[in-house]
Amino acid sequence: MAKSAPPVKKNEIIELHFEDITHEGAGVGKVNGFPLFVPYALPGEKAKVKVINVKKNFGFGKLIETLHVSEERVVPPCNVYYKCGGCQLQHMSYKMQLEMKQNQVKNALKKIGHIEGIPIHETIGMEDPWRYRNKVQIPVGAKDGNLITGFYRKRSHDIIEDMERCIITDEVNDRMVDAVRETADRLGISAYNEENHQGVLRHIMVRSGKVTNETMIVIVTRKEKVPELKQLIKEITNTYPEVKSIVQNINAEKTNVILGKKTKLLWGTEYIYDEIGEVRFAISAKSFYQVNPLQTKKLYDKAMEYAALTGNETVIDAYCGIGTISLFLAKKAKKVYGVEVVPEAISDAKANAKLNGIENAEFFVGQAEKVMPWWKAQGLNPDVIVVDPPRKGCDEQFLQAMIEMKPDRIVYVSCNPSTLARDLRFLEDGGYDTKEVQPVDMFPQTTHCEAVVRIERRVQ
Template identity: 80%
Template sequence: MTKTAPPVQKNQTIELTFEDITHEGDGVGKIDGYPLFVPYGLPGEKAEVKVVKVKKNFGFGRLIKVTEESEHRVTPPCDVFYQCGGCQLQHMSYEMQMDMKRNQVQNALKKIGHIDQVPVHPTIGMDDPWRYRNKVQIPVQSKDGKLITGFYRKRSHEIIDDMDHCIITDEVNDRMVEAVRANADRLGIPAYDEKNHRGILRHIMVRSGQATNQTMIVLVTRKEKVHGLDQLIKEITEANPHVKSIVQNINPDRTNVILGKKTKVLWGEKYIYDLIGDIKFAISAKSFYQVNPPQTKKLYDKALEYANLSGNETVIDAYCGIGTISLFLAQKAKKVYGVEVVPEAISDAKENAKLNNIDNTEFFVGQAEKVMPWWQAQGLDPDVIVVDPPRKGCDEALLQAMLEMKPKRIVYVSCNPSTLARDLRVLEDGGYETKEVQPVDMFPQTNHIEAVVRLELKVSN
């Protein structure tokens, strides 16, 4: 049998019509049935494309010129959008982003979960899909004897040095990164040099409480002792009264991991605070806390609606983190049990329950798939189970534990449509019915999408 060669060759320039878009936001066009994936192409557009990589069944191209534009193409407001890999979708209208994300969820359910009769509602977006991130982690480097900060160029560890702001980040975070950079530069605090593993200042992290106007600055350094640090703190805090905490994180390792193991408060408080709805959260340097609180409130309101609580239910929140969903659920449930594998998160969850005078929650450290069977053996019989797993989805043993507990309802909060679809298939095969799916845009301008799913236990005949 003769092998058919691909209809295009590397470095060839072709005319291409885009028919579709991938979940990463790349345009897809075909030449004689052979798909080419091209960043920044939009469905319906015609373009001049240079072929940059050819594989047996598909290839990759680079957009040279759009000859017929989609009505959804917009000019990215960020000057470094095409250099920086932080956002992927600024070249498309927000309306198209919402549709693309809903389709992404729908397609995953159909192709991976074989679930295609379930309503997937239009994506819940933001009125203003900019300046939403309450946390930023910016690397520091040296160039021509000066400190520079900014995100890395795509597929590199080289900072885009003409970048002085990020338009999806809270403006206060931008200002604080710049203030630290300018002061550290003037005080002669050297940037970390990852190639030679020398220097001091590795990253500047800023967290802001958007509802409380409180700011935390985290200085990630290679060594604990830093000459000029006291003066830096004095100048930052005197000029910026909203800064409530300055923390040092020491990371002496040769690694790409941003934070090291040791953290100490240099000035001010250990925590800053923020609100999601009426619930107050204490945020430490290492706390996991959602980066977009207004959308988080919409996400959790939907989870609460799908849990359909009357005040008499026992609820389990698997992967509970610092208790964000648990405390929302506790407002309407009789009792909420939260479980999470990270001990610091559980300690934050208990602190957050106290902070809000919520006394109908209990939090446990452990793997949900191990703790839940133990709870079941103790006679715990949940009415509702809520899961909010990481991108890899639910552990197989956890899905089995849920199926054995047979709650009336399961609410699945997902940040990855593919693993969501895979897990829903297991739950459906185990006796549950997927009733509805609500995508929520937590990360505008990027290709990420969250979704909340309502499942009900099928009634036996």
């Protein structure tokens, strides 16, 4: 029997009642069972919608007018929210954001992992879900002969000219971007033009330590020799005592990638420092470091709770990065082995262990799925494995290696509920039970969702 055509047509204007929300924050309404996804619409709302794209089984719409407004709708405090796209949820109350993230984890575990009936706790949020980012990377452009800075408009490389502030980044970062732009403008440093690959200044990156108040400025340029940088350094460092490091990154490529291969210290120290709990970290221009250290502490506290260390355990930290979680674990474990594929991250991890006087953590460069079987062959039998993979989740070979090592407990730190659910299914089929899940809001105002999972080996 021929399948009937979709009940809506492109450019049609309809009234739609919204009953759900996607993991990307779009409202979901249905016309005769046919779902339409509409950005900025909230569940419980009724609105006029223009149909902008129709596929076989679903369509996309644009919000024209909200006829019935949800109590959870708020006015976005950012003046460029609807242009930028860096945040997706500023129109939604923070309470609803936290509920949405909890539901996102629940739905992924149910639909993808076929895991139900376990506690998925309420999302741990922030008291103040603004100004939390300790790092900002802002493109530089030109208008009417002057330098401008601002994020790109959604799906474009046009700088948003009227962007005054980014209200999810630390105020000191905003201030430093302004200072570098205004000084560079006065000194006649030109903006990079990606169309003709001319000009000098590509990006301004600022990193700051939440606890230490130390700041690093990274100036990304197309060419290495920029005579005006000496005067820029003098003016910035004379005015802002919190600046401890000014670094130049040279990116001469025709590329969208922000940082080039060559980085050199122009002034001050190569590292700035910050602290999460009792652990101190050295952060370089290229270090991976959590952008929300306040929430990172909550995330790691939960991971430590789930690891249930008594001081006698051998622990593996897979995808260990610069050793952030390894060093927390090392304070409570007998021995920690960290593995990470990025050599620079392992150098940072070793330096951070030394910085904190931690001697029971060892770090290795390599792919976890290849290193783990080798460790097993050497007789390494971990009691606990902590895993914090990238968004694509864990390699199947790695999951299998984990199962074969038979740790009593696995703590999975996830930044993607879908791949988390897939990997939990694999572990469940391999003899492990998912015990509880704690979502943590590391990136308020955005759709990103992190979670920590307690997993235990099934008693045979």
